[in-house]
Amino acid sequence: MEETSSPLEAVLSPSIADVSVLSLDVSREAIRIDVCSxxxxxxxxxxxxxSTRVHSSYQRFPADVPNGGRLMILRLRVRRFFCPESSCARRPFAEQLPELTRRHSRWTERLLSTLAAVGLALAGRAGARLARAFGMPISRSAVLRLLDALPEPEVPVPRVVDVDEYATRKGRIYGTVLVDVETRRPVDLLPDRMAQHRRGC
Structure with missing residues (x-):
């Protein structure tokens, strides 16, 4: 956000282009911030x-990460613009602030990333309990949906692969596991231990 007169505003509002803090009110229970583009x-x-033709405006109240034990109440003024392209099916549209929040989201990007980090560390039930303890109420299923929406991490192609067996029913049903020797992480699971699978590795 732009530089403001209060050091507290700078701490609460990280640097985001084209966003300004209109007002800031701090009480014992909550911190209220009015923001606009x-x-x-x-x-x-x-x-x-x-487009620069404003159609109308409305307010959004995305939840944010608590600060100093206080609730963060963010009031975001969002403008709607007329699309200048006559052939476009979307005539009025709402502006987006991608570094602050995302379309249709009830949470700020900062809160989303915090909850996702908690979920990655503790998964659903334990992650929801910890988040609630820190003033970020969320359900176990919502934590899992956040994790499911995360992009798959890029995994480097293994240089050296080891082949081993695993048992789904000990002594009766076996499969083959491929392991990256350098990272010691599983690469793939094969449903059986047939020789042709191993020769193709």
Whole structure:
């Protein structure tokens, strides 16, 4: 966000382009921040045309990470613009602030990343308990949905692979596991231990 007169505003509002803090109110229970975009216009999400013609505005209240034991109440003023392209099916559209929040989301990007980190460390039930203890109420299923929406991490191609067996029913049903020798992480599981699978590795 832009530089503000209060050091507290700078701490609560990380540097985000074209966003300004209008007001800040701190009480014992909560911190209330009014925020708006300072951009001259916005791009239509369908055709990409830039528009500066404001149609209307409305307010969003995305949840944010608590600060110092206080609730963070963010009031975001969002403008709707007319699309200048006559052939575009989306006439009015809402501006987006991708570094602050995302479309249709009830949470800020900062809260989303925090909850996702808690979920990666503790999974659903334990992650939800810890999040609630820190003032970020969320259900176990919501934590799991956040994790499911995360992009798959890029895994380097293993240079050296080891082949071993694993048992789904000990002494009766076996499969083959491929392991990256350098990282000691499983690469793939094969449903059986047939020789042709191993020769193809």
């Amino acid at each position: 300072t951009a001259a216009g916005a791009a239509c999400p369908d055709c990409g045309s830039e």
